Amino acid sequence: MNEHLRALLLAVVVVNTVLALTTFAIWFERKFAGRMQSRLGPTRVGPFGLLQPVADAFKLMQKESIRPRQADRVLFELAPLLGATCALGAAAVVPLAPGVAPAQLDLGLLFVLAIGAVTVLPIFIAGWSSNNKFALLGGMRAIAQSISYEVPLLLAALVPIVLTGSMDLSEIVRQQAEGRWLAVWPFFLGLPAFAIFLLAMLAESNRIPFDIPEAESELVAGVTTEYTGMKFALFYLAEYAHTLIASALAAALFLGGWDGPIAPGLHWLLLKTFVLFGFIYWVRWSLLRFRSDQLLSICWRWLVPAGVALVAGAGAWVAWGPTP
Amino acid sequence: MTVDIAFWVAAAAMVISALFVVRSANLVHAVLWLAVTLLGTAVVFALLDAPFLAGVQVLTYVGGVVTLMVFGVMLTQRHDGSVASASNVQSLRGAAAAALLFTLLLVALLRSDLPSSAESLAPDTAELARTLLDEHLIAFEVLSLLLLAALVGAVALARRGDDERGASGLPRARPRARGEAE
Numbered sequence: 217m218n219e220h221l222r223a224l225l226l227a228v229v230v231v232n233t234v235l236a237l238t239t240f241a242i243w244f245e246r247k248f249a250g251r252m253q254s255r256l257g258p259t260r261v262g263p264f265g266l267l268q269p270v271a272d273a274f275k276l277m278q279k280e281s282i283r284p285r286q287a288d289r290v291l292f293e294l295a296p297l298l299g300a301t302c303a304l305g306a307a308a309v310v311p312l313a314p315g316v317a318p319a320q321l322d323l324g325l326l327f328v329l330a331i332g333a334v335t336v337l338p339i340f341i342a343g344w345s346s347n348n349k350f351a352l353l354g355g356m357r358a359i360a361q362s363i364s365y366e367v368p369l370l371l372a373a374l375v376p377i378v379l380t381g382s383m384d385l386s387e388i389v390r391q392q393a394e395g396r397w398l399a400v401w402p403f404f405l406g407l408p409a410f411a412i413f414l415l416a417m418l419a420e421s422n423r424i425p426f427d428i429p430e431a432e433s434e435l436v437a438g439v440t441t442e443y444t445g446m447k448f449a450l451f452y453l454a455e456y457a458h459t460l461i462a463s464a465l466a467a468a469l470f471l472g473g474w475d476g477p478i479a480p481g482l483h484w485l486l487l488k489t490f491v492l493f494g495f496i497y498w499v500r501w502s503l504l505r506f507r508s509d510q511l512l513s514i515c516w517r518w519l520v521p522a523g524v525a526l527v528a529g530a531g532a533w534v535a536w537g538p539t540p
Numbered sequence: 541m542t543v544d545i546a547f548w549v550a551a552a553a554m555v556i557s558a559l560f561v562v563r564s565a566n567l568v569h570a571v572l573w574l575a576v577t578l579l580g581t582a583v584v585f586a587l588l589d590a591p592f593l594a595g596v597q598v599l600t601y602v603g604g605v606v607t608l609m610v611f612g613v614m615l616t617q618r619h620d621g622s623v624a625s626a627s628n629v630q631s632l633r634g635a636a637a638a639a640l641l642f643t644l645l646l647v648a649l650l651r652s653d654l655p656s657s658a659e660s661l662a663p664d665t666a667e668l669a670r671t672l673l674d675e676h677l678i679a680f681e682v683l684s685l686l687l688l689a690a691l692v693g694a695v696a697l698a699r700r701g702d703d704e705r706g707a708s709g710l711p712r713a714r715p716r717a718r719g720e721a722e
Contacts (some may be wrong), residue, residue, distance in 0.1 A: 340610055
């Protein structure tokens with residue numbers, strides 16, 4: 217029983233840490249966006265507006281919880297919960313420090329990719345059960361986008377698997393800590409794979425410039441159109457948590473995870489995660505939305521062939537490249 | 541002990557959700573129940589010490605196949621927006637066929653000499669890869685070729701439909717999606 221209790225405690229700690237980081241990430245984005253647009257961002261609540269996410273949470277909790285009469289009752293209520301569960305589940309295997317990960321799985325990367333593949337279902341359920349044209353269109357677009365970008369994402373994730381010969385995230389990071397980061401050497405394989413991974417992750421998390429599923433100027437708010445209060449907040453949290461965990465994963469796969477001099481591993485992981493997170497928001501606030509056909513053409517004409525070539529290249533590198 | 545309880549919970553969830561798959565009048569509900577059934581299969585794989593199979597099951601079936609089916613259901617909606625309902629007209633004959641298949645599989649399984657405990661199997665991922673891509677490489681490649689041929693065939697069929705019918709009322713910006721609807 218002790219073992220189960222420990223697992224439960226660990227889960228509570230990890231989920232709450234991710235949620236706390238996520239609220240901070242929302243503050244970070246608002247400040248960041250403000251600076252990019254020559255504004256100050258939130259300043260009123262707490263020092264530097266640091267308590268703004270708390271105020272937002274209280275505001276959302278007070279809102280009335282509305283369910284459209286024609287909505288599919290069970291699925292409508294279930295979708296936000298499933299969405300948050302899928303987004304947070306991936307946090308379980310991110311290696312935090314040498315030998316430390318919430319759950320040590322031999323197939324950790326496969327676990328993350330499997331959860332990532334399921335993440336689109338809650339979005340679709342939300343879109344369909346709302347019984348609203350805009351929500352439905354948003355759900356359709358989310359699925360079209362997600363099944364397309366699943367392919368380059370898997371191909372890009374295969375490159376570190378082939379290069380390190382392991383699907384255990386801790387092992388992948390350990391090998392990078394002992395040798396070189398995969399984005400540094402072999403850079404001609406690591407860097408493009410890193411770029412494809414980031415792009416596909418961006419697309420999977422429905423962020424600008426890949427945000428056609430919620431395109432607020434066309435679809436009101438896409439799948440979240442009918443959601444209010446905490447149910448909306450759960451979607452919002454899930455989206456940010458997904459981006460945050462995706463950044464941590466990219467850092468673990470290509471940038472050596474917890475590897476770094478002097479400071480403890482966790483600090484390095486957080487630093488890398490937030491640099492990547494900042495980069496994603498830099499892109500988000502700089503670019504415009506792609507059209508659906510552009511989106512699919514980028515995926516199938518460029519990312520998928522490049523991904524296949526990279527996997528083949530990684531195989532060749534392992535077979536005939538110089539031994540480390 | 542824990543494994544036993546987990547197995548029976550997963551098994552019960554699979555059977556119940558499978559019943560809902562064939563009994564629900566709404567196609568979208570049926571597909572979502574199917575997702576539950578497939579997740580149950582993944583849990584059983586995981587309990588049998590086959591984590592790789594469990595992961596791939598979730599990745600391809602729940603993540604891929606169910607998503608594609610949902611996509612298909614959505615695109616075959618009637619144009620007034622209502623969802624095409626699943627008919628249960630053939631349910632008796634369907635039940636008979638299912639019972640027959642079940643008996644057949646049960647007899648085959650009981651007569652086979654497959655090991656009944658997980659410990660004796662438990663191949664790790666590397667072993668699995670060697671078996672698939674070394675021992676059975678030809679069969680594996682032929683299978684991939686077959687799937688590719690099916691894919692090309694599906695696209696060709698969908699394309700031929702395009703020329704005859706022209707715009708089918710679906711969004712123009714997504715030609716690939718239209719192909720999947722046929």
